[in-house]
Amino acid sequence: MQKKDRYKVLLAQKVLFYDRKQDKFLVVKVKNKEGWYYKNMGPWEFPGGGFDEAEILEKSLKREIQEEVGTDIEYKILDIVxxxxxxxxxxxxxxxxxxxxxxxxxxxxxxxxxEYEWISPEEIEKSKEYKNWLKFSVLNASKYIEKESALDSWKRCQADFENYKKSQARAQEEFTKFAKMDIISQILPVLDNFEASLAHVPAHSRENKWVEGIVYIKKQLEDIFKNNNIEEIEVKAGDKFDPEVHEAVGGDGKKQKVAKIIQKGYRMNGRILRAVRVEVN
Structure with missing residues (x-):
């Protein structure tokens, strides 16, 4: 095919800027009112233009944006609409x-x-100043934004639901822990009584079967405590009084030391189940 018979095709790019705060699109007005473009494609268009020699799409688009609307604008290219x-x-x-x-x-x-204007999709649709190609571009852009917004809303709902499930799981876990704490708190006096009973068993009676039975039951209770992360709060005479884990019997405990342990205290999963009751001096 001879050169004069070749069909010349030119590629160009335009940018339809959208301001979400205003819900409006940017249009610019062609200055040359006598030119072919103004008379055939309309007075209004979007910023953009053709390619320089050996220029790639991204580089060409960035250059045209800077040339036609300035170098100071912040933007993000989304898609071809x-x-x-x-x-x-x-x-x-x-x-x-x-x-x-x-x-x-x-x-x-x-x-x-x-001249330039920020204009809404409704205004563009109603106005006769804008050619169909421009209206189609805005219509497609509006559909894109609507779908994107719906997708974002769905993602937010999904994220909110996942957070809700996690919150409910945590709440259920906390409820279970507190429920256990309440039950264990009611068992503690039983363990106290077993320990008090064994403390008063004479030495010559410790090998009796009924004593061994009490020891075995006490051991079972201690195993239950261990399996539920319940631990005894360690304290001894001479320790500094700590209001976080100690309960003073007689006196307020301020600037005093532990003189005697009256009743053992326990923690469950790091929480105070029962404070240690102590005498202070």
């Missing part, structure tokens, strides 16, 4: 319209445009 193609005097053009989140920064127009 429309592909527009038309035949111009320079050849057939295929234009990729990218949707981008606009975050901040001053809009500084190039010499190709003399």
């Amino acid at each position: 429309h592909v527009n193609d038309y035949t111009a005097p320079s050849g057939h053009k295929i234009v990729l319209v990218h949707l981008a989140d606009y975050f901040s920064g001053e809009i500084v127009l190039s010499e190709e445009h003399d």
Whole structure:
């Protein structure tokens, strides 16, 4: 095929900026009112343009954004929402319209445009100033944002539900622990009585079967305590009084020491099940 017969196709890119705070899109107005583009594609468009020689998509898009709306804006490219193609005097053009989140920064127009507006999808749809290709781009962008918002809401709901399940599991675990603590607290006096009874058994009677039975039952209770992470709070005479784990019998315990242990104390899973009752001096 001879060179003069080749069909020339040009690729270009436009950016449809979306401000979520305003729920509006950015459009720029073509300055040259006598040009082919203004008369055929409409006075309003999106920032963007063609490629320089051997330029890749990403680099070209970044350059066009800086040239047409300034270097100070903060944004994030999301996706291609429309592909527009038309035949111009320079050849057939295929234009990729990218949707981008606009975050901040001053809009500084190039010499190709003399005006810009932030406008809602409803205003664009109703106005006759905007050509169909621009309206289709905004419509597709709105659908994309709506789907993205619905997906985000679903993800948040799913995350909230997972957090709720974890919270309920923790609450159930805490409830079980407290329920155990309540039951164990009622068993403690039984263990106290066994220990008090054994303390008064004469030496010559310790090998009697009934004494061995009491010792065995006491051992069973101690095993239950051990299996439920219940431990005796260690304290001895001469230790400094600690109001966190000690309960003073006679006196307030301030700046005093433990003189005598009246009743043992216990912890369960690190929590005080019963404080050690002590005499202080």
